[in-house]
Amino acid sequence: MNYAIHILITVNIFVLLALALDLLVGYAGLMSLAHGAFFGIGAYSTALLTKAGWPALAAQSAGMLLAALLSGLIAIPSMRVRGIYLLIITIAVQIMFSVAAQNWIGLTGGDAGLANIPPYSIFGYALRGVYFLVVCTACSVFWFLLCRRLTTSPFGRLLRALRDDEVGCAALGKNVVAAKMAVFAFSAALAAFSGSLFAHYTAYVDPRSFEIGVSILVLLMVMLGGAGTLTGPILGAIVLSVLPEAFKFLPLPPGAAAASRQLLFGLMLVLVVYFRPQGLIGRRRSQIATHG
């Protein structure tokens, strides 16, 4: 039972991350491999602030605000560059975060990490086990509905237009700069929200949980399920957080199990974009959009 709860909480944490990245990758057409860093910012903010006596919700909000502000680091260069340049900038931010988390020992505890993070609590009630799962699930549903509202709103239409033809968008008098800043800030804040839940759940944070591998895994979830849909990345998050558990039951030596899991992830990434670029449940974009 506890094992099932553990898996379901993990699924929820990744669902939130996949939703956050999908807004960028799927809707706005902006690549990011920095979501592990924003996830980490949320987790470290929660760890440091709740240990300093802040209430959980306040610490979580502070982390989201910080992530939204720092997302400007990526949003500002993204005004001028796309594709590989943007990808490398996001990787640069991700790696700078990891380096800081490992080496700024006074703040983050370095590789030893920070332990004894109190459980998530609302109005003084500490939530553990199945209660925490219920809260996480409620959060996922809430953010899913919010993202759906957002993507069907005029703002969501603007994001898709931005993805398909940025110059055309600007020519129609849309504020491209503000739209990009907003979507980055929103996406980073959502990733930090998820990171905060993660920190409360594991009660312990260290740099390894937020390195670039996490960013890649979340990208894989989005691409596998179908970028540009909201249900697709959720499906991707569920498949890819449950699948590794299956590997634990295979009779493989410890190192080989982790390596073959990563190998499988990489292979899936190639096969999905090769054979089904729209993802498992995505729809093909119209021909006009792809040639535009």
Added chain:
Amino acid sequence: MDSLALLFNLFLDGVATGAVYSLIAVGFSLLWWLADIQHLAHGGITLTAGYAIFFVVASLDLPLPLGIVAGLAVAALLGLALEAGVYQPMRLRGSTEMALLTASLGALIVIEYSLTLTFGPESVSIDSGSLRTPLLPDMLRAVDRFAAITVGVTLAVFAGLAALIRYTMLGKAMRAVAENAALAEVVGLRVLRVQRMAALLAAALVTPAAALLLYGNGVTPSDALHVVLTAATIAIIGGRGSIGGALLAGLLVGIVEAVMQWQFSVGWRLLSTFGLLYLLLLWRPQGLFGSKA
């Protein structure tokens, strides 16, 4: 050793490291220029070449030239297979830039973990023996025969590559394809073939770098991403398709990383590379020596 001598030694060490970086980066830059591919799997090819050399020289106990041949063959095959089997079909189908990047990232992960499963996660290296004895032990400890070989090989490879691109028919065809692929096609150049040749060349270029890594700090499967990130960084700083730019940017990054250790601990080294890149992209997205697209 006093502080200034240390700085000078770090500087020279950075030159040798940077030379290896630029060997890897130039292939990345070449393929980006010619085929519009951001070839992240390039890092995986570099390490595969390293492991091929290691396998032939250390496990089979054969002489190094045979190891280099094996490294060249494995790298070239892998590079060609990726270009012909993955990138070209996707490009012809009109895949987006993001899909190509994702495929390349996936290929990098596949290579990295195939190596882990075959050779284990630990670093492998070959002892370079007396090559590492400093030539001037009193003052310049960074100057040894290994560093001299590194710089010499790099300069020779770059000179060869520059000559190839400038004087041969293949080089001419490459420049034509990079300039305007549609027009090159119209005048009868076989664009796909030229691009496959470029992939072959890019993969072959990593072999000397892989050998130098193997005899230096060693190669580890988990380095794959770091290797290609450094290469991509250098290709961007140097400017897309600029051979000389890749060489200078490689040296620059190598030197900055090494000199950082003068004042900061090794852990912060990566910060300097990516901090440098970040500032550069804000200021001059086309790179130091690139022209505006």
